[in-house]
Amino acid sequence: MTPLKIRIRINGEGMRVENGATVAALLALLDINAVGIAIELNREIVPKSQYLKTALKDNDILEVVRMAGGG
Amino acid sequence: MTPLKIRIRINGEGMRVENGATVAALLALLDINAVGIAIELNREIVPKSQYLKTALKDNDILEVVRMAGGG
Amino acid sequence: MTPLKIRIRINGEGMRVENGATVAALLALLDINAVGIAIELNREIVPKSQYLKTALKDNDILEVVRMAGGG
Amino acid sequence: MTPLKIRIRINGEGMRVENGATVAALLALLDINAVGIAIELNREIVPKSQYLKTALKDNDILEVVRMAGGG
Amino acid sequence: MEDRLKIGKYEFSSRLMVGTGKYPTNEIMKASLEASGAEVVTVAIRRVELKKGGMLDYVDAKKYTILPNTAGCYTADDAIRTARLAREALSTELIKLEVIGDEKTLFPDTQGLLEAAGVLVKEGFTVLPYTNDDPITAKRLEDAGCVAVMPLAAPIGSGLGIRNPHNIRIIIEAAKVPVIVDAGVGTASDAAIAMELGCDGILMNTGIALAKDPVKMALAMNLAVKAGRLAYNSGRMPKKMFASASSPAWGLIE
Amino acid sequence: MEDRLKIGKYEFSSRLMVGTGKYPTNEIMKASLEASGAEVVTVAIRRVELKKGGMLDYVDAKKYTILPNTAGCYTADDAIRTARLAREALSTELIKLEVIGDEKTLFPDTQGLLEAAGVLVKEGFTVLPYTNDDPITAKRLEDAGCVAVMPLAAPIGSGLGIRNPHNIRIIIEAAKVPVIVDAGVGTASDAAIAMELGCDGILMNTGIALAKDPVKMALAMNLAVKAGRLAYNSGRMPKKMFASASSPAWGLIE
Amino acid sequence: MEDRLKIGKYEFSSRLMVGTGKYPTNEIMKASLEASGAEVVTVAIRRVELKKGGMLDYVDAKKYTILPNTAGCYTADDAIRTARLAREALSTELIKLEVIGDEKTLFPDTQGLLEAAGVLVKEGFTVLPYTNDDPITAKRLEDAGCVAVMPLAAPIGSGLGIRNPHNIRIIIEAAKVPVIVDAGVGTASDAAIAMELGCDGILMNTGIALAKDPVKMALAMNLAVKAGRLAYNSGRMPKKMFASASSPAWGLIE
């Protein structure tokens, strides 16, 4: 039986999302604007064109980054 | 008997001029523009207003200076 | 009438001594060893040979110095 | 048939020596004192104890070094 | 003015690049960038904070060439990963490559740096490596395909100025790519000295951001970089042990 | 900009004063003065040459404040005499007072200098004395009524930059009149360093005139003086022995 | 005196190590070694010349600890091979490891150096690596098992003194093994400065060998190393911006 929720880690924090939720859905959920960000899913970069197509699986690890002040 | 010519030194060089010649006459003779110069006559400055009135005497020593490039 | 005591200043401090006391007597009084010192009496140096012969007068000013640590 | 002479290189220079000559014999031939030297035979160091036992072969390459002034 | 800075396929009028960290406020940062005259602006790559807004709006990506860095990376792997994320996030193949060796000095780990530079150049990045002032490493980075080398003047954030002008000069003489002094510039004269040595440009952050008046210091740096470059190009007078009069020796009164 | 230089009753926007000696040509001099942004220009006083024309036309007395000097004078008397001639010739009570002690160093004879300064101040001159970097002499000159003190950075024409920043700093701390570094500035960073120490201005000649490209160097000096002043006013970051990251320590990927 | 230098299992009274190259004659070298007070003497490893005698007799192996170097090696492999030959020739496991990066600077190739150090330490060598003044590399060398680190003061044979005291100081603070400054010391004060920074010793060659009078300079270096070490141990007075009288403020005549 497929679980309703899966566990993922995003930027070091644990989270539960709908099974089968896409990257795009996750961003929407977290209110993260896709402009200017990059996403690593299990150490592989997910191109922006794949956000809608990439479904999350249990234990996925994501890094979502953007620029910050720095020198 | 008054001599016709007197001996003066100007800027280190000896010269003979008419007896009774004024500073103004000397400048004219030497084609020196009075603008921007200063004249010392026997170590005393001659103001510009006195050029016409100051007669030279035998053995007078003059320094005539103007500005030059310098730092 | 000659006073019994006179007032002197030594090294900035006021003092009373016998009228006619010599420099030598003063040193003895103050227990100052004459070796290695120099004495100015009213701005004039008193040679060591004159300590016994130099009598103090009222209002005399003395400086008695010796060496001290310095660089 | 075994050749009488073989070709070796020592310190960059070509040389012919008796076939079967030992390292020790070579040093003697070149008048090189074994004290303070080290020998590489075909990139392997030959311990001093092996000088008498190590026979040279055709095309052997030797480096014989010692200390020199340096900083 | 024709004395432009060429880095890889890029070309700039300004020889000053500035960072975006440590400013008292984003408004002061924005005004400082403006005053500095910089065309290249460095940024770090960090996790999106799940709540607050970023500084993105304060750095106008249309106005500036954004140069992301890999600050905070202590291994070649982390630096490579960060560079790839930066490329994806900012749509630029430019990367200021940092592989840090030590928390106290923030000096580069040159081995890791060379390794990461090799990988990233092969992946098509335009690599500007933050390195130490070792001429051998600088040459190896150039040989690895970096478009510039960026030796440090002094530790990041130290403001000590060029600690070893001799090495920087040796790097410049040997380099065929631009040499950009990165890190350690604390005041305007430090910048002028770097440019007079023959550096092609300077990258700085703390020197501006931590001045009491960052905007004023940004302008000072802007002018100092230009002054130093002009002085370098104008061919300074030779130094002399003794004096030489600037007023004439002739014509003195007697 | 309100950060103006006040010397006696005079006031200037530019903190750079330049000399007019040793330029390759008068045209280059003119262009260099222009590029320098200077408002005060120094000149020497020399005998009229009974033949050739002077440089007068090249220095526009309407544009610049002319500051005659007493260069070449080795005694207080000669300097005083030259100052009086300068006043008469140029209708200015401004005088850059030099009493030279020695041909090799062109260092001032501070005794003669103090003597001449005292006399000239009493005669109503506005005296700007060229002095060495001795704080005691600087103070005496101020006490004598000089409107500024002008310590040397290094020997005239040497281009060695500030040999003793420590003394210059002590002079600045004690002075109630402007401190103008005079002589020895060789390149732009020298000028920036002087201004960052807190000098009120710089007077130079050879550093510009003997550069390979004087006009370009004049512009470099113009910018460097401004950069140094701005840096001084902006309050530089503190120096640190070790590093301090300019990119955030938080938000690193793992 | 108990302030001895410990390097691995070795222990020395003298903190000065000297090279044996470039002396005018072998006799002068011998006298210079004597005057220097050195206990450790470096030598190169070179091919036996098939004719002339060597300098072996001039360096008394009973008197000095011989430290062979791998000078002239541009790869880790060559350095390793030379180290092995040195061990065989001189019956010592001591090796001054040099892997040179570049002919012009003779700066080390730190990658090759780290590689060779790792191999040689495993083979039982007591490795003293000649390195640059990069604190990260110094730490890696220590971690690799080197018994000391030997950062350069300046290029070999340049005589420029410590170009970057700041980095040397950082290396010293972080090191748990002795730090020996190697290369670039040109005169006695350079040596004193190095020791006052806290270096454990100094290795030099050209500074002595190319002085006009090498024996006298050897003695100068001997004394300077001791002076610098004593000064370091004695805890110097704090620096002050202003004066502080050494004679009493009291007891002045009036």
Add this chain to the structure above:
Amino acid sequence: MEDRLKIGKYEFSSRLMVGTGKYPTNEIMKASLEASGAEVVTVAIRRVELKKGGMLDYVDAKKYTILPNTAGCYTADDAIRTARLAREALSTELIKLEVIGDEKTLFPDTQGLLEAAGVLVKEGFTVLPYTNDDPITAKRLEDAGCVAVMPLAAPIGSGLGIRNPHNIRIIIEAAKVPVIVDAGVGTASDAAIAMELGCDGILMNTGIALAKDPVKMALAMNLAVKAGRLAYNSGRMPKKMFASASSPAWGLIE
């Protein structure tokens, strides 16, 4: 050793002179003088305190040449008076002449100094004047009959070392009497640098007395002065921008 210091009619083996102020205890002072190797020892002249014993016993007048100073005098008159008292008290015509200009810097008042020097020389004193690093003043002092000139390295008690080696060098080149650096030497390398510049000797006090371990520092200074002098006499190697191998270029394995 023949390299002796000649000052007027005096001659010394040691080139280090030391003061006697500011030591933690008289015993430490005594041991420090011993360790320094000094033959000349400076003392101040102060009022006899009507109670406590002096330090006289600690400075053995048979062992040392006592050089009294006029420290604390702010006018020529006070200095002259103090010199006369010193002569009377200590039976010496030697005087270290100080006329102080300012409490904060303790820099000399060179006008007062020249005046006092003139008077004292005429009275038969052997005058060693404490002066600033102005070459003109140094020459005037020599012309006035001083047997040596003693320019300061830095403010008395500051420990900053030679602030302006350029001026000290100019003084040395022009002087026909010994040049003794007086004041400002803080550590051993400062002393070595002064001697390498060509100074004939050094006078110091605070550098030793305020070290944590004065006796050790006194020995350091003793050795450093010797090291610097030897280095000066031995003719240092020329400085080079690039490297020059100390090991042979020939004989490398292949």
